[in-house]
Amino acid sequence: MKKFLIIPLILSGLLLTAQRNAIHENYTWEENPNFDLSQIDKSKGIYGLKHQILSEFGYDENDNFTEYVIEHYAIWLNSDEKIESYNKIYLPHSSTSLLLNSEARVINPNGKIEVLDASNILTAVDDETNRQYKYFAFEGVEKGSIIEYYYTIQRNPKYMGNKITLQSSFGKENVQFDLYAPKHLVFDFKSYNGLPEVSQDTTMTQMLHWEIDAKHIAALEEEELSAYDASREFLIYKLDKNLNNSTYDISSYGNISQNLYKYYYGEQSKKVGKQLEKLTKQASVANLSGELDELKKLEYFIKSEFYISEGAGDELSNLEEILDNKVANETGMIKVYTNLLSQNNVPHELVFTSDRSILKFDDDFEAQNFLTDVLIYFPELDTYLSPTEQGSRIGFPPAFLTDNYGLFIKEMKMGDFKSGLGSVKFIEPLGPEKTLDEMDIHVKFGEEDPTIVYIDMEKRMSGYYAMFIQPFMNMINKENRDELVESFAKSMNEDIDVTKKKIVNDDPFLFGTEPLTFQIEANSDAFIEKAGSRLLFNVGALIGKQIQMYQEKKRVLPLENQFTRAYNRTIIVEIPEGYEVTNLEDLTIKNSYSEEGKEVFLFDSFYKLDGDKLTITANEFYAKNMVETENFDEYRKIINSAADFNKVTLILQPKG
Structure with missing residues (x-):
């Protein structure tokens, strides 16, 4: 995440009464660990047996305010995929932190402990940034093994607000967080998404100590269209008071x-x-x-x-x-x-x-x-x-x-x-009327060969749909412009022949004022199948492929979209002479969801027949970005309505 420069201007007050209790210097692992594997679901490929993050604020030998951080992990691995994923563990390295020490070992299924020596801590250089980094190289790990490691770093103190995420895509036992600080520095904490609240250890007298001791944190798997990182269990800590100079609300x-x-x-x-x-x-x-x-x-x-x-x-x-x-x-x-x-x-x-x-x-x-x-x-x-x-x-x-x-x-x-x-x-987010995807399509059947359809389409894009194209149109050469237009045509079907194409409103300054517009003339035999004397016309395919959401498991995370949006489509079909459509009602699909009497999601398709002119309208909008888990099925119903329309095939049979 990006960090912008904020100048706290309070360091001088923090330097009073330097204390060096050095909790981090005495930290080590158990010589003979006894991890309980009885509760592990052996069908899983990975499980966390220990995860501890310890943050200690204090002073170095030059009385500089600093932070020492220890991260300690023990992870049970039970699949080749997970063993491969964890055969390298990268150690933190930056211009503002110093790696003080690190330890790593493998505990095989038979209980044998193999401690990694210095030869297993390797150094590499990033080809792009030329930055150097270190990592543990675990070797000889077999299914059912435990890899355990911890490291200590010294860094510029993060005391104005720091996020610690403790939940992962796999379950964990023995999850701990500890923060130690000199007695005059009082921190404030907040837990999110169900993580237990931080409590203060009142038995410690030489320093202030806050902690979380969670026996178990369940796995949280990533789901489609979810704000996964924002949804995991995490805490934030910040320095709130400096009692030595009566400074309060330091992070305000x-x-x-x-x-x-x-x-x-x-x-x-x-x-x-x-x-x-x-x-x-x-x-x-x-x-x-x-x-x-x-x-x-x-x-x-x-x-x-x-x-x-x-x-x-x-x-x-x-x-x-x-x-x-x-x-x-x-x-x-x-x-x-x-x-x-x-x-x-x-x-x-x-x-x-x-x-x-x-x-x-x-x-x-x-x-x-x-x-x-x-x-x-x-x-x-x-x-x-x-x-x-x-x-x-x-x-x-x-x-x-x-x-x-x-x-x-x-x-x-x-x-x-x-x-x-x-x-x-x-x-406030922008409303769906600001981000539009609109299509006007006119379809004629070939006079000599009705299995060929001739398509005259205008596609208009505005708002976020146009933002990554329209402001940069002056930088796109003719070849790439042609490919861009072709891609919109082929979104209907790959087997389509574009005979004419034009881009309108390609002036970058028109973004936000006029829609970026693509005018396309094309023909194809990919939309028609013959069934005896009948023609089967996949009219729904003209709007392009649509997302279809399936959900085998119960939805856990709220759904989250980038922006609200709307789709307006009009399709005019000139029914060939001597034919009639027998299943017009298949075009009528309507599903909506309302909150407080206001529609927030809608798919509505309907038709009007005037002689041999069939006008089909398919409108769709999403006026809300975030969908609570309990309303997920309502949202999915709207999304799938567009996919259902995409599959609509009209049956044209000879009259009489």
Whole structure:
């Protein structure tokens, strides 16, 4: 997950009364472990026998505030697949952490213990990043063996909010979490998704100690269209109080908002001011006042001209160097937007939020780890812009950042004093009318050979369906454009001959205003079968293949979509002379689901026959992203209705 720079400015207070109790230095495993295998389902390929995470806050030999973390695992493996998956265990390594020690061993089914020596701890280099990493190489593991390992790292302390996930896709026994801290540092905790709450160990006097001791945590398997990471059992901890200097609410959004404002809106040099003026003119925005068209031009220019690097060098977040070189990291890109907008007095707010598929923003527990992604909100337009996502455009922020809460930071002025005022608000998702997939299809049968159908189709895409294509159409060459159009035609059937194609509204600036439109003329014999004198016409296939959801097991996790959406399809069929359709009622399919008297899911197909002109309408929409488990069958019914329509075959027989 992305981490944006937040400057706590409280370290000086934490350095008072350094204590070195070194819990981590005395940690070890049992010399002769006695894991209970009696409760294990032997049909499973994997089971967790121990999982412990220990976090100790303290001070190193130079009185620097630091965090020591121990992770200890014991895992029973009972299939070749799982043995293969766990024959390498990677050890944490980064520029902000130091691996202090590690141990690993294999306990064979007969109880024999084989401890890995130094030759089993290998070093490798990532070809792409050139970063070095270490890993345990387990050898000779057989079915029914236990691999056990633990390691200790020292890292820059994560005390403003850290997520610890304890649930996996396999069951676990003996799951523990411990946090130790000096007596003057009081932490706060919150458990999610059914994980037991953290309790304080009141018997310990030399340090503060909080813990979870869960005898068993059930497996949670990933399901289709689920926010799996956000649904697992986890906890978040944060530093709440420093009793040595009476500092409370250390991790509060009030403090964080002020620090973020200072970082992203700090006073700039005259040179930077001139650079920003030049940039505004280069973007063909003579006077940036906050009109939507102006902001669209500005965003298009910046996302075309600036390169976002994953590096962490100072020059990538220094505004003067960014404007000179047009290269920035993500925090640097946010600075470009905030300073441009601020210099031109465009009303806006900086929004910090999270990807709800990974971690849903908790509006009741203030912690920094919810602040992983950034949007810019324009209150006068009631719309959002993503400064860092190249594939997003104003009005259509990354969908998983919507339908979620966020920390909105706006400028507060008192005379010459400026600061950031933060408040938690909901980021409304866009309605289904904003993201449309529409099709108008006209079908004629061949006069000489009625098994060939001639198709005249217009497909229109808007909103999120168009966002990854329309803003970049000017970068797509003719060959790839042709392939794109062909792919839409062949979504009906691979055996189709496209005779004419055209793309309308391919100007990138039309995104969000006019739908990206594909006009296609084609013919095929793949939709008709002859059965004696009758013609079997698979009219439903014209809308393209549809998802069909099957659920053999009972649904466990809520269903979660990226965005709400709607589909509108009109099919006009000119029935060939001398034929009639005998099963028109097969076209009538309607299923819907309502909440509080309002339809939130709908599939509705119906027809109208006027002489030999058959008009078929098939509309579908999903006005809600998240579907509770108890309502899953209602959602599935709508999805499967479209799949049922896709299978509709009309029977045309000679009249009389």
